[in-house]
Amino acid sequence: MDFVKRGDLRLFAIGADNLKYKEVISLMVSKVTVDENRCKGCGLCVRACPKKIMQISKTKLNEKGYHPAECIDQEACIGCASCAWTCPDTVITVEKE
Ligand code: SF4
Numbered sequence: 361m362d363f364v365k366r367g368d369l370r371l372f373a374i375g376a377d378n379l380k381y382k383e384v385i386s387l388m389v390s391k392v393t394v395d396e397n398r399c400k401g402c403g404l405c406v407r408a409c410p411k412k413i414m415q416i417s418k419t420k421l422n423e424k425g426y427h428p429a430e431c432i433d434q435e436a437c438i439g440c441a442s443c444a445w446t447c448p449d450t451v452i453t454v455e456k457e
């Protein structure tokens with residue numbers, strides 16, 4: 361499997377049948393997006409992330425005057441969506457590609 365790059369959807373054309381479902385999912389790329397101007401900086405998503413890659417920005421301020429959450433390492437994201445499920449304002453989107 362070392363010839364397969366993470367996120368390479370050609371997997372499905374080159375023999376993904378031999379991979380377990382979990383392996384295929386783990387090779388997919390996840391993208392986390394925060395609608396920053398709707399974030400209130402409560403930090404719940406930061407606590408929910410098992411990979412510890414969500415943080416409250418120290419530099420950005422949104423329109424409401426809050427420091428918004430951000431994902432600091434998209435590559436490390438496993439796409440579990442815990443951050444999105446936890447956010448009380450539903451401002452996080454997790455996509456798998
Ligand atoms: S999807 Fe999961 S791993 Fe990725 S940022 Fe959200 S909580 Fe963390």
Ligand code: SF4
Nearest residue numbers: 399400402403405447
């Ligand atoms: S849980 Fe939602 S509102 Fe709270 S910091 Fe995270 S993205 Fe912002």
